[in-house]
Amino acid sequence: MPTTPSPNVLTFPGRSLDAGGEGVSEDVWNDMRRRLEASVRKVCPPHLADRSDDLVQVAMLRVMDVARKSEGVRVFTSSYLYRAAYSALIDEIRRLRRRQEVGMEDEDGTPMPLEAELPDPERHTASREAGQAITECLGTLVRPRRLAVTLYLQGHGTPDASGVLGWSVKKTENLIYRGLADLRRCLGGKGWSP
C-alpha cells in the first residue's frame, strides 16, 4: 500500500527530503537553474543544447542529493553549488557522449544525433577543417604563445588569460599578439585565410 508523504517531506524518485525551515530564497534555485540552462544552450553544440533542460535537471538532482546527505552540517553557498552543478553537468554530458559513441537510441527509439549530423553539413565540414587547421597550427607555436592564444580563442580577454596563466597582463598581451601573428602565418601556409 502506498504511503502518503507527510506535508513537510517531499518525495523524489528514491529519496525524500525534509522541507521545513526557511532561509535561502526559492529564487536563488530557480535563478541558478535558468542560468545553467542558458549556459548549456549558449556554449554547447546543438545536440547538447537541445537537451539543456534535461541535463540541468539531472545535475541539480545530483547536487541536491549530496547536499541532502550533509544536512545539518553545512550551509551550501551559491559559488559552492554552481561549482558542484558544473561538475555534475560535465558528468552527464560525458555520459551522453558515450551513449552516442555506441550508437544508443533515445527513449522513444530515435537514434541520438551525432555531432556530425548538424544542419548545413557543408558548412560543418568546412568549419571542422578550419578547426583542424587551427589545432595543427597551434601545435607549431612556442608554448607560451600557444597557451595565450588558446585562451584568446576560447574567448578570454587579456586580464582573464593573465589571471589563469599567472603572467602579467603586459606579457600575456604580447604573447597573444605575437601568437596570433604566428597562427595566421601558419594558416596562410596551409591555404587558409581567416
Next chain:
Amino acid sequence: MSRRQGVVAMKDLGGQDQDRLQRAFGERPAAAPPGRRPVDPERIWSAVRGELPAAEARALVDRMAMDPELAQEWRLAAEVSRQLDEAAELDPESELEPAPAAAPGPRRGRMWMALAASIMSAALGAHLLLGPGGPGVGPGDAGRPGAGDGVSATFRQAEAAAVESLVEGAVPRDAAVLRWRGPEGAVSWDLWVSSGDLSDLAVATGLTVPEYAVPAEALAGLPSGAPVFWRVVARLEDGTEVSSSFESQLE
C-alpha cells in the same frame, strides 16, 4: 571541399578576423585525443576561476589546445562561472563565498523544498533521457578521486580550512613522499598525482594517513626538474570533501 570553399566558410563565420578564428576554434568537433583520460571537471572549474596553481593551469590550457572536448568543457565552465558572477552582482546579499561547516539550520529546509519543487516536474523526463544508471562516471573517470561517488566528488572547495602541503623543495625520485596536513576533521584522503602534461602517474584512495610514497617506477619516465602536480581530496567526518592542488618538482 576545396581550400577556397574552406576560406569562404571561415569568412562566413562572421564578424572580425579574430571572431572567425574563435568561432572556428569553438566549432571543432568535441573529440578527445585517443587514450587521454577526461580531466576532472573540478580541475577545469578551478582553472577557470583562477584557483589552480599557475603551472597546472598552463598544463591544462596546453592540453586544451589539442583537445576539443576539453575546450568545450572549459567554455561551459567559463560561461557558468560568468553566470555565477553575474548572479552575485545582481544579488550581493546572496552567499557567494564558500561556507565552511556551519550552522545547521532552518535555512536549508526551504532551499531544498524550492529545489525539489523546481525539479520534480522534469525529474522523470531526465531519468528517461539519461537512463536509470547512477552518476555519469565512465571508464575515463575511473582514476578520478571521488569518481563513482557521484557529485560528491564535486563537493570540494578551497575553504579556509584546506589541505596544506608539507613538501619542501624538490621531490627525490627514489623517495617521492608527498605529505600534507589537514583539514581539521579529515578522516581519509584521496590523492591524484599527474605529470606536467596531466597524465596520471598515481592514484591512491582511502588513505588514512596524510602521506603517500609515489612509486619510483611511476616517475621513471619524467626528466629531472619535471613538474609533478598532486591533488589531495580530504573526506571530512560529515561526508563532505575538501580539496587542494599542489605542484612539486622532481629532483
